[in-house]
Amino acid sequence: MLELKDVHTYYGNIHALKGISLNVQKGEIVTLIGSNGAGKTTTLRTIQGLIHARHGSITLEGEELTKIPAHQVTMRGVSQSPEGRLIFPRMTVLENLEMGAFTRKDKDGIKSDLERVFTVFPRLKERIKQTGGTLSGGEQQMLAIGRALMANPRVLLLDEPSMGLAPILVEQIFNIIGELNKQGTTILLVEQNARMALSIAHRGYVLQTGTIRLQGSATNLQEDDEVRKTYLGEH
Amino acid sequence: MQLVRRFLPLVIGIYLLLFFGPLAGFDFFRIVGEIYNKPSLLLQQLINGLANGSIVAIVALGYTLVYGIIELVNFAHGDVFMLGAFMALTVIGATGVTETSTASEKLTAALLAGAAAIIFCGVINVIIERFAYRRLRNAPRLAPLISAIGVSFIVQNIGLFWGGLRSFFPIMGVNSAAPKAFPDLIGRVDVFKDWFGLDLPITLSTKELMVIVVAAALMVGLRLLVQYTKIGKAMRATAENRDAAKIMGIDIDRVISFTFLLGGALAGAAGLMFGLYNNTVVFTMGFTGGLRAFTSAVLGGIGNITGAMFGGILIGLLAAFSDQYFSSRWTNAWVFAILVTVMVFRPTGLMGENVGQKA
Ligand SMILES: Nc1ncnc2c1ncn2[C@@H]1O[C@H](COP(=O)(O)OP(=O)(O)OP(=O)(O)O)[C@@H](O)[C@H]1O
Ligand SMILES: [Mg+2]
Numbered sequence: 001m002l003e004l005k006d007v008h009t010y011y012g013n014i015h016a017l018k019g020i021s022l023n024v025q026k027g028e029i030v031t032l033i034g035s036n037g038a039g040k041t042t043t044l045r046t047i048q049g050l051i052h053a054r055h056g057s058i059t060l061e062g063e064e065l066t067k068i069p070a071h072q073v074t075m076r077g078v079s080q081s082p083e084g085r086l087i088f089p090r091m092t093v094l095e096n097l098e099m100g101a102f103t104r105k106d107k108d109g110i111k112s113d114l115e116r117v118f119t120v121f122p123r124l125k126e127r128i129k130q131t132g133g134t135l136s137g138g139e140q141q142m143l144a145i146g147r148a149l150m151a152n153p154r155v156l157l158l159d160e161p162s163m164g165l166a167p168i169l170v171e172q173i174f175n176i177i178g179e180l181n182k183q184g185t186t187i188l189l190v191e192q193n194a195r196m197a198l199s200i201a202h203r204g205y206v207l208q209t210g211t212i213r214l215q216g217s218a219t220n221l222q223e224d225d226e227v228r229k230t231y232l233g234e235h
Numbered sequence: 236m237q238l239v240r241r242f243l244p245l246v247i248g249i250y251l252l253l254f255f256g257p258l259a260g261f262d263f264f265r266i267v268g269e270i271y272n273k274p275s276l277l278l279q280q281l282i283n284g285l286a287n288g289s290i291v292a293i294v295a296l297g298y299t300l301v302y303g304i305i306e307l308v309n310f311a312h313g314d315v316f317m318l319g320a321f322m323a324l325t326v327i328g329a330t331g332v333t334e335t336s337t338a339s340e341k342l343t344a345a346l347l348a349g350a351a352a353i354i355f356c357g358v359i360n361v362i363i364e365r366f367a368y369r370r371l372r373n374a375p376r377l378a379p380l381i382s383a384i385g386v387s388f389i390v391q392n393i394g395l396f397w398g399g400l401r402s403f404f405p406i407m408g409v410n411s412a413a414p415k416a417f418p419d420l421i422g423r424v425d426v427f428k429d430w431f432g433l434d435l436p437i438t439l440s441t442k443e444l445m446v447i448v449v450a451a452a453l454m455v456g457l458r459l460l461v462q463y464t465k466i467g468k469a470m471r472a473t474a475e476n477r478d479a480a481k482i483m484g485i486d487i488d489r490v491i492s493f494t495f496l497l498g499g500a501l502a503g504a505a506g507l508m509f510g511l512y513n514n515t516v517v518f519t520m521g522f523t524g525g526l527r528a529f530t531s532a533v534l535g536g537i538g539n540i541t542g543a544m545f546g547g548i549l550i551g552l553l554a555a556f557s558d559q560y561f562s563s564r565w566t567n568a569w570v571f572a573i574l575v576t577v578m579v580f581r582p583t584g585l586m587g588e589n590v591g592q593k594a
Contacts, residue, residue, distance in 0.1 A: 074484035
């Protein structure tokens, strides 16, 4: 469904992605793990079109995404909960969620998706009139995920949804991600928390300094010695 | 001790003001005496200040809108306001109306001039953004600022050139740099006396009424647009977080263009209002008027729409008060003294919030 072929991305002279190839099939959760600075966020930003790849190609169901501007990538069905959450601090929770559905015209669909977000995150419903900037970190994370869902995307990109959350909330967020996937959302999940990510994903890729180091089914990766040592902290 | 430390600067400030203020027209006891003897004059100046301030506020909105969205002080904005006044004057000249024409002829001419100035300035502003600022959007902050100063000079010179085209536009008069008479299409009918038969010691002329009503309508309209329409929400989103706005599917280039269109249109409307109210326009009015408008925007908290409106009106009132009671020579000094004082104690302006890009 989503396919990256030999993608190279640069920040000025810094060669951040050195030929990434990966794919996400319809209905899958695929996780991208790797240590700090490996290029996970850069991969998601490149897919979204926030930065453009210098070489390589990105396609969504055969449609080229490589060179088109970010807003058009969104219109073609990619949305994300970005690193740092990037919620709109002076807009209310409801306005933030409405912004997620910015490109949509189907009023009924938007309404039912809003209901779905509120079912998944009842906390957001309680705080519907509060401005985004005054939410707690965890609530902001929920808002960022909820906002991405409001786009009713074909592929949902999640950049470290567990960041800064209490362990119990992490568990809850991962349950929700699994649930969303069961309801049919295709997900590319970037995580530091490799253990949790591999526990809900179908497949995974291990990224190291801009290249794919390992790939395989989640079960295989969980049993891989190198993964266990480096990313799962086992000895 | 704490209390003394807190109020000491204030006490010293008041002392200095009473002592040295008279040098710059601020003679406290004389002013109190004048107000006591003729309070209606103060009210009259409030009305004048409100009218002048309304025009300043409309121009200030253009600074604040652009700053809010791309954090650029668009120095050329004041000069676009001047172009608006010139466009209005040119159109009025072309329609051939004079102060003795019928009311409906005058109204038609004013509406035509307004439409022309609004469209012209909106489009000019979009072009300025496209060619002078867009490529510099991710450059260090100083680069677009210098570019803006350059555009300001260019636009000012376009005004100077335009003012010299007397063979095409006789209404421009003989000297390109000289102030140009702007036909008085509204006249000075006293609303209180001639419409309502009230015999008050103060007057509210139809001109002032027009300026205040039009400005208020524009401000309310802008507020509603930004708050409730789709493009308004896209503007807010782009202002708050550009990357997030892109992820939402917002074409930020279009949103920024639209913001310049809006700011330019407001400047065009303000240009016409200025001409109709003051009956004289000159190619440097964008510099002086722009500086005051920019000051208003900063005073209110740049980036904040309500702040710009209040800042503009506050500065209009202050200027009118200073013209009457201090000395018009010192008005600019007082306006900027107030600005500096407010900035020292409230760097974000009167209504500025301290919410950064990152939540
Ligand atoms: N704007 C930028 N300018 C220059 N270099 C950058 C920029 N953003 C990222 N990089 C570099 O690109 C590399 C990949 O960064 P990226 O943010 O993709 O890492 P990451 O895998 O998401 O790390 P983390 O787990 O810490 O979020 C890093 O070496 C980083 O320093
Ligand atoms: Mg990252």
